[in-house]
Amino acid sequence: MPSDRPLLSLRAVFLRQFLRHGRSIMTSPADVANPLLFFFMVITLFPLGLGPDPARLATLSPGILWVVALLASLMVSAKLFASDFEDGSLEQLALAPYPLAVTALAEVSAHWLATGFLLTLVSPLFGVMLGLPDEGLLTLLVSLLLGTICLTLIGALGSALTINIRRGGLLLSLLIIPLNVPVLIFGTTAVREAVLGGNPESWLALLGALALGSLVIAPLAIGAALRVSLDS
Amino acid sequence: MPSDRPLLSLRAVFLRQFLRHGRSIMTSPADVANPLLFFFMVITLFPLGLGPDPARLATLSPGILWVVALLASLMVSAKLFASDFEDGSLEQLALAPYPLAVTALAEVSAHWLATGFLLTLVSPLFGVMLGLPDEGLLTLLVSLLLGTICLTLIGALGSALTINIRRGGLLLSLLIIPLNVPVLIFGTTAVREAVLGGNPESWLALLGALALGSLVIAPLAIGAALRVSLDS
Amino acid sequence: MLLEATQVAIERGDRRLLSGVDLRVTGGEIWQLVGANGVGKTSLLRGLAGVARLGVTGEIRHAGAFLYLGHASALKLGLSAVDNLRWHPASDVTASAGQICEALAAVNLAGYEHRPVGALSAGQQRRVALARLLLSDAPLWLLDEPFTALDVAGCEWLEACVRSHLNGGGATVFTSHQPSRFGTLQQDLDLGHYAV
Amino acid sequence: MLLEATQVAIERGDRRLLSGVDLRVTGGEIWQLVGANGVGKTSLLRGLAGVARLGVTGEIRHAGAFLYLGHASALKLGLSAVDNLRWHPASDVTASAGQICEALAAVNLAGYEHRPVGALSAGQQRRVALARLLLSDAPLWLLDEPFTALDVAGCEWLEACVRSHLNGGGATVFTSHQPSRFGTLQQDLDLGHYAV
Amino acid sequence: MAPVGALLRAVRRYNTSMWTFIHKLGSPPWFFGFSGSLVRWLLPITVTLLLVGAIWGLLVAPPDFRQGNSYRIIYIHVPAAVVALAGYYVMAFAGAVSLIWRIRMADVTMRAAAPVGAILTAIALVTGAIWGKPTWGTWWVWDARITSMLILLFLYLGVVALFEAYENKTAAARACAVLSLVGTVNIPIIYKSVDWWYSLHQPASIKFTGESAIDASMLYPLLLMIVAFYCLFVLALLLNMRAELVWTHRESGWLKQLVGDT
Amino acid sequence: MYFESLASVWYMDGHGFYVWLAYALTALPLVFMVWLPIKRMQQHWRWLQAEQRRAAAATANQASVMGSDV
Numbered sequence A, B: 001m002p003s004d005r006p007l008l009s010l011r012a013v014f015l016r017q018f019l020r021h022g023r024s025i026m027t028s029p030a031d032v033a034n035p036l037l038f039f040f041m042v043i044t045l046f047p048l049g050l051g052p053d054p055a056r057l058a059t060l061s062p063g064i065l066w067v068v069a070l071l072a073s074l075m076v077s078a079k080l081f082a083s084d085f086e087d088g089s090l091e092q093l094a095l096a097p098y099p100l101a102v103t104a105l106a107e108v109s110a111h112w113l114a115t116g117f118l119l120t121l122v123s124p125l126f127g128v129m130l131g132l133p134d135e136g137l138l139t140l141l142v143s144l145l146l147g148t149i150c151l152t153l154i155g156a157l158g159s160a161l162t163i164n165i166r167r168g169g170l171l172l173s174l175l176i177i178p179l180n181v182p183v184l185i186f187g188t189t190a191v192r193e194a195v196l197g198g199n200p201e202s203w204l205a206l207l208g209a210l211a212l213g214s215l216v217i218a219p220l221a222i223g224a225a226l227r228v229s230l231d232s
Numbered sequence C, D: 001m002l003l004e005a006t007q008v009a010i011e012r013g014d015r016r017l018l019s020g021v022d023l024r025v026t027g028g029e030i031w032q033l034v035g036a037n038g039v040g041k042t043s044l045l046r047g048l049a050g051v052a053r054l055g056v057t058g059e060i061r062h063a064g065a066f067l068y069l070g071h072a073s074a075l076k077l078g079l080s081a082v083d084n085l086r087w088h089p090a091s092d093v094t095a096s097a098g099q100i101c102e103a104l105a106a107v108n109l110a111g112y113e114h115r116p117v118g119a120l121s122a123g124q125q126r127r128v129a130l131a132r133l134l135l136s137d138a139p140l141w142l143l144d145e146p147f148t149a150l151d152v153a154g155c156e157w158l159e160a161c162v163r164s165h166l167n168g169g170g171a172t173v174f175t176s177h178q179p180s181r182f183g184t185l186q187q188d189l190d191l192g193h194y195a196v
Numbered sequence E: 001m002a003p004v005g006a007l008l009r010a011v012r013r014y015n016t017s018m019w020t021f022i023h024k025l026g027s028p029p030w031f032f033g034f035s036g037s038l039v040r041w042l043l044p045i046t047v048t049l050l051l052v053g054a055i056w057g058l059l060v061a062p063p064d065f066r067q068g069n070s071y072r073i074i075y076i077h078v079p080a081a082v083v084a085l086a087g088y089y090v091m092a093f094a095g096a097v098s099l100i101w102r103i104r105m106a107d108v109t110m111r112a113a114a115p116v117g118a119i120l121t122a123i124a125l126v127t128g129a130i131w132g133k134p135t136w137g138t139w140w141v142w143d144a145r146i147t148s149m150l151i152l153l154f155l156y157l158g159v160v161a162l163f164e165a166y167e168n169k170t171a172a173a174r175a176c177a178v179l180s181l182v183g184t185v186n187i188p189i190i191y192k193s194v195d196w197w198y199s200l201h202q203p204a205s206i207k208f209t210g211e212s213a214i215d216a217s218m219l220y221p222l223l224l225m226i227v228a229f230y231c232l233f234v235l236a237l238l239l240n241m242r243a244e245l246v247w248t249h250r251e252s253g254w255l256k257q258l259v260g261d262t
Numbered sequence F: 001m002y003f004e005s006l007a008s009v010w011y012m013d014g015h016g017f018y019v020w021l022a023y024a025l026t027a028l029p030l031v032f033m034v035w036l037p038i039k040r041m042q043q044h045w046r047w048l049q050a051e052q053r054r055a056a057a058a059t060a061n062q063a064s065v066m067g068s069d070v
């Protein structure tokens, strides 16, 4: 929708869209609480499945926490653009005179703040419950902070690619799990290194590079994918 | 929709509904293949997250396989009645002169055959991949056979309770994970007992009792829940 | 007497919409539910059909089968029209392929039998849903805004279809915002009188 | 000249629907896209708005802003009408609470401002979507079946609204299956002529 | 014969009086008045009991010979856990009543019990975790009782979340009734299964110490606190129900009159 | 009274932190649990009173207008 009004700067557009989306998330506290609760519940499944032995759980805890974070991001991102697509908001967004990449990135950022970031903040609690040694907690926090950025962006890409496909829920998982594998490996290795007294920094640096890379590439890919979904 | 025609017997209604639903599932092979692929992919995440040591994986494998089966059923059951509700099929079904419990059970059965049952059939393959000792394979098969019945029925109940709720995806998980805990415990314990040379039969018997119990109770609860969803 | 509703009251979300609605439908009658947006036409029709029960009080009695078509068309968007019409969730009747193709031809959808319904236009989807009228033998039809999205020819077809249903002894209760489609054949039930 | 489309052709799913469509819309004009179900009205309107690009060939040029309202109403069913109207995804304009309540009152929804839109009737939801017309300052409106689900009063309100938009120098392109709502004010573009 | 007849009559009278009581409970105006006077009594009683119990437990009771002073957490931990468990059965019973007899008051009871129970469960978990640090040296272990308490919390939260998610509160109450009933069937199964799961795993040597007989000087404040928590549960339940009633019945004549009178 | 001084009550042989933390984390939600519904009830009550006053004023107004008409 080209307008006679002077166009906003991309930063202003991003900010506005971010605030809008953030506000609409805030109106339903369930949307904020549910991912955290899901994370919590799935984590409790592991001791039940693998046995309560504290020593063994402690050695497994980096892997468990990271796998569950990945699964939580899978479940959450499935719905990222779906409702926007179904109710027609997405086609309206596509008509705005700003690149979809920017507006989509704004939505994803708000979404990350409400899910991935919060999940990162509470993760030490679950680390303690699983008996993760104290040396690993900080690394867990940092690795999840960087890692959830990647997970959310990749999940958003998958969501953008599959919104137009009826019953796309599981297809989405298939698309994005392989893309998430490096994140998972770097993340768990970093935490495990920290616990064993090695140096997690190099792994965290790799994760940081991944996060930066996806921040640059993913929005463009998401914009293109949303266009395709609207066109078909 | 009461009719002048003589009513069918409940068995006939069940069979007809089962075949109808089964046929509509069969028309989209992706619906059948995707849960299996999801199961497969999530299982591959565990060696990546927990480390590839075969001996350790072998001891963990019953737990991993069962937790992932539970998660797969979570993902799948989210959509069980949702599309029927949205497109209005469900209100039509509610108008038929037969109890919703029966028709819903038929749908759930067809759904189970296409997901839980197939997943059970392929599970030994994944068991072997995770290094589950051969003694555990048969028990794994039987426990999943009985367990997926419970998981599917409980998942269907959750789906029925949440179809009317916008953004109900994660809420569903929150509702049904606690209910699934006994299934998970009995299932993993049975497999572990089999591996350790104990007697898994009593655990399998417990699972069987759970399956029977849910076959009796769940359809009634599902019928009531579907009514509530239609009413609101 | 195909439908007998006595002193029906409708509540939605803790708010009472209608009360004291009486309706008696016999074969050969057309009833149009009339009223402004939000007065409760859809809610009443769902109550009459028995889709919604919570918040519906009063007595509703049916004699014989009925067919209810709501806003949601009970079509699976991923399936073709033929697959969708093969059976109806609420009825025991199963249609043969020949009957289905005939019905689709009658609603001017010949050539679209095997496309996914999701790839049809709004009016075409509505036509697929209406093809169910031809495949049912229920004497009473309860239709919620059946003329929506239909073009002029489609509306004429539907009118003719309802008329011939009437001549066969059937009855129709429908909602629409266009007044008096069926002229003197139809009776209006103005829900404005019953609004609370 | 608010919209200039030259030799537009529309394809959908490997099938060509329309070709050679020419349309020039200037301020003060009302255009109705006319044609049978499935001829391609929705597809053309989406092409003109630029929602769909794949399969749309020819030249489409806009001068100034426009407002597109499609079948899907871009309303979040879980949010209230006020929250939905606070901002529009495609526009930089942000409406104040006072403006929004005024607009909702104009579409006869006073009292429904803070209910979730999902708990409104079909016509009431359409009214919320149409309230966007009052909150926009775009000179060109592209409306896909805007009269659907509206009652008589609602249709009259919409007609008056389009008329006053015209008087302010705006223009409207809309689709509808009811012929000639605006009498001599409107021009028809019969897509039957361009169907392939 | 005469004694039998008298007995029968007594039973019948008891029966009718019980039924009229239950019937009255189901009537909002009567319940509102009744609960109002009950609350007026219960609030000071509960506060007193809580204060006396807490001071007794914190300051007067002797320390445990093995755990020292950290055991004083028991005076909130155990009452919270016990009442939380009982709360679930209250909730499920109310759910059953509302599903079977369609009594609106039962809906309100269930709705009010869920958050109260969830809070008590969370208190039991948090105080338990705090207790664990000085006694076991760790905040958390996957002990059978702890794990089942955690699952109970999830069950409660599920009911709360489901109720909040529905817009139509009548339907919400129905849905929650179904869920809590199914949950009730499940609770014994969950408890038993978690127990087996734990005992099968040959756990590390962490054990509750409370199994040994507890000295009377420590027991009395504990019993007092359990009573206090029960009172608190009933109080919170009634207060929540009254707040809900005032809102849902704001159109009714009896409430308007009550409001007008004040 | 088991303890001798206030400081020892506070310290509890090294377990003071845990005990007081537990009691504090219990007291807060308990107070909320009781205070919140009371607060909500008061709000509803005031709203209803205001509503009644408004209604009464409206009818009085109406009556006076009609009175002047007649």
Ligand code: HEM
Pocket: E074, E077, E078, E081, E082, E124, E125, E126, E127, E128, E129, E130, E131, E132, E133, E135, E136, E139, E140, E145, E146, E147, E149, E150, E208, E209, E210, E211
């Ligand atoms: C997160 C941790 C904990 C949770 C969730 C928890 C849970 C429970 C529950 C549910 C009960 C009530 C049982 C009943 O009456 O049936 C209970 C009782 C009790 N708990 Fe805990 N507890 C935890 C930690 C602890 C710790 C660390 C201790 C002490 C070292 C402890 C000592 C007790 C004692 C003494 C009782 C009562 C006596 C008994 O029945 O054994 N608890 N706990």
Ligand SMILES: Nc1ncnc2c1ncn2[C@@H]1O[C@H](COP(=O)(O)OP(=O)(O)OP(=O)(O)O)[C@@H](O)[C@H]1O
Pocket: A232, C118, C119, C120, C121, C122, C123, C124, C149, C151, D012, D013, D017, D035, D036, D037, D038, D039, D040, D041, D042, D043, D044
């Ligand atoms: N998603 C799609 N994929 C492929 N073809 C489609 C799709 N949607 C619609 N079509 C086809 O394109 C044609 C035009 O559809 P369109 O929705 O534009 O029609 P319309 O003129 O708006 O009809 P109506 O009056 O029913 O709304 C129809 O024949 C339809 O079958």
Ligand SMILES: Nc1ncnc2c1ncn2[C@@H]1O[C@H](COP(=O)(O)OP(=O)(O)OP(=O)(O)O)[C@@H](O)[C@H]1O
Pocket: B232, C012, C013, C017, C035, C036, C037, C038, C039, C040, C041, C042, C043, C044, D118, D119, D120, D121, D122, D123, D124, D149, D151, E168
């Ligand atoms: N899900 C719902 N929950 C609560 N209230 C609802 C819900 N759906 C509709 N309502 C309210 O019930 C009333 C009647 O709605 P209904 O859909 O029956 O109206 P209608 O007469 O069919 O209107 P329309 O002509 O717009 O289709 C409306 O005022 C609406 O706000």
Ligand SMILES: [Mg+2]
Pocket: C041, C042, C043, D121, D122, D123
């Ligand atoms: Mg309607």
Ligand SMILES: [Mg+2]
Pocket: C121, C122, C123, D041, D042, D043
């Ligand atoms: Mg169209």
